[in-house]
Amino acid sequence: MVGAAGGSLMLELQTQVSLQALNSFGFNSVAERYIELTQPAQLPALIDYCQEQVLPCLILGGGSNLVLSARVPGVVARVRLRGIEVVSRSQQTVRVRVAAGESWHETVSWLLDQGFYGLENLALIPGTVGASPVQNIGAYGVELKDRVTAVHVYDTLQSQFTQLTPSECQFSYRDSLFKSVDPGRYIITAVEFELFLNSDHLVLNYQALQETCATIAGSQVVTPRHLFDAVCQLRRSKLPDPVRLGNAGSFFKNPHVSAAKFQALKQTFSNLVAYPEGEGYKLAAGWLIEACGWKGKHFEQVGVYDRQSLVLVNHGGGDRIQIESLAVQIQDSVYNAFGVRLEPEPRYYP
Ligand SMILES: Cc1cc2nc3c(=O)[nH]c(=O)nc-3n(C[C@H](O)[C@H](O)[C@H](O)COP(=O)(O)OP(=O)(O)OC[C@H]3O[C@@H](n4cnc5c(N)ncnc54)[C@H](O)[C@@H]3O)c2cc1C
Incomplete structure (x- = not known):
């Protein structure tokens, strides 16, 4: 452990910390310096320190959308800010603020238990609440932008805490201000959502989801709880659990x-x-990859998941170099077959 004075706050930085358990690919990656952020007040000190020392800083949530190199230079700051609070309530809706370090899935589940509805379609997505606006997470016909009312941030350029409106966040398909327009400038400290207090707003656009909900509900009217259970059931049947088989969900x-x-x-x-x-x-990238014969293929210690071609997996001992090489081969073969260039969804770092 090393102590570094950043502004008036002492920062407790650890050195040479393994990130293997902190990235969903399970890659053996080591952070040169590492810190856990448990209070927003650490942020100005941390950013001052990185700027003074000219060090890059990776903000880490659950590590489920990252492809990490074996060595990560500079500082890795893992966001562990906790807390959920109701900000306001009307007859129909409730506004809730959730700290960035809360688990996304546990938050969705907790909100459902309170009778606050609207995020069920996004159940079981790994990672933290703070990362959810970064790529405007989406699944089964709902995107984060549909429910967000404000994003609280620390602006590293202006050195101040502020909040952004949804339009300022420039959300689009798996993208936002935070991911591609101004990456690295904002550290998200909390996200505010507007949720429904009645269950009239279920989004059941996908046929498989409708069918699974109907099976679970039986003769009852489909409720948000049925929807939540159906989404979890479908996701468990299609996607590998990163604890058993390293992956980052859809790779493209x-x-x-x-x-x-x-x-x-x-x-x-x-x-x-x-x-x-x-x-x-919008073309189904999984179909394009499967049509090129990649489904279930192994490449060194990594490969294409045998039940869903959109998911690249680490069979054990794989690394960023292997995944990147496999991804490029897939991109090239899809381009040669269809004239369409696939774009990776996770972030390579550094
Ligand atoms: C099995 C599986 C299924 C998945 N399914 C889906 C899906 O259905 N839909 C979907 O959209 N995604 C999906 N994903 C991708 C991933 O879960 C999401 O992108 C998630 O929001 C990433 O959260 P995280 O906390 O793990 O972020 P990380 O991987 O830690 O970080 C991702 C990016 O966000 C930045 N970041 C993280 N926290 C903050 C913060 N507080 N402030 C500023 N920047 C920050 C990081 O620097 C990095 O650039 C899936 C992943 C897996 C492994």
């Missing part, structure tokens, strides 16, 4: 193409899976 975003490009592809590949979106179509 579903690519968006023009209507003309979609029509051209559809003529050649009649079973192409795609969904209309905006002026064009």
Whole structure:
């Protein structure tokens, strides 16, 4: 442990800390310096320290959307800010503020227990609440942006705590201000949501979800609890548990193409899976990868999951170099077959 004076606060930095249990790929990665953030007051001191020492700083949540190198230089700051509070309540809705270090899934589950509805479709997504706005997490027809009312941040450029409106966050499909427009500038300390107090707002757009809900509910009217259980059941059947098989969920975003490009592809590949979106179509990246023969393929210690081609896995002992190499091979083969470039969803660091 080393003590570093950052501003007026003493920062307790550990050195040479293993991140293997702190990234969902389970890669053997070591942080040069490491700190746990348990109170927002540590942030100004930490950022001052990094700027004075000219050190990069990785803000770490649950490590479920990161591809880490064997050595991580500078400082890794793991966000452990805790707490959930009701900010206001009307007849129909409730506004809740959740600290960034809370577990996403446990928060969704706790809110459901309170009778605060609207996040059930996003159940079982790994990671922290603080990371959820970064790529505007989404699943089964709901995205974070549909429920967020404010994001509380520490602005490292202005050296001040502030809050951002949803439009300032520039949310889009698996993207936001935090991920691609101004990465690294803001450290998220808490997220505010507006949730429903009645169960009239269930989002059941996906056929598999409707069917699973109907099976679980039986003769009853489908409730938010049924929806939550159905989402958990579907996800458990499709996605590998990172505790057993390292992964970062979907490794590639579903690519968006023009209507003309979609029509051209559809003529050649009649079973192409795609969904209309905006002026064009979103192609199912998993279908494109599977069509190129990658499903279940092994490459050194990593590979493509045998039940879902969109998921790359660490069979044990794999590393960033192997995953990156596999991802590039997949991108190239999809591009050669369909003329479509896949974009990775997780962040490579550094
Ligand atoms: C099995 C599995 C299934 C998944 N399913 C989905 C899914 O259905 N939908 C979906 O959208 N994603 C999914 N993911 C991806 C991942 O769970 C989400 O992106 C999640 O929000 C990442 O949270 P995290 O805390 O682990 O973030 P990390 O991986 O720790 O960090 C991700 C990025 O956010 C930044 N960050 C983290 N916390 C903060 C903060 N407080 N302030 C500023 N920046 C921060 C990091 O620096 C990094 O750039 C899945 C992953 C796995 C392993």
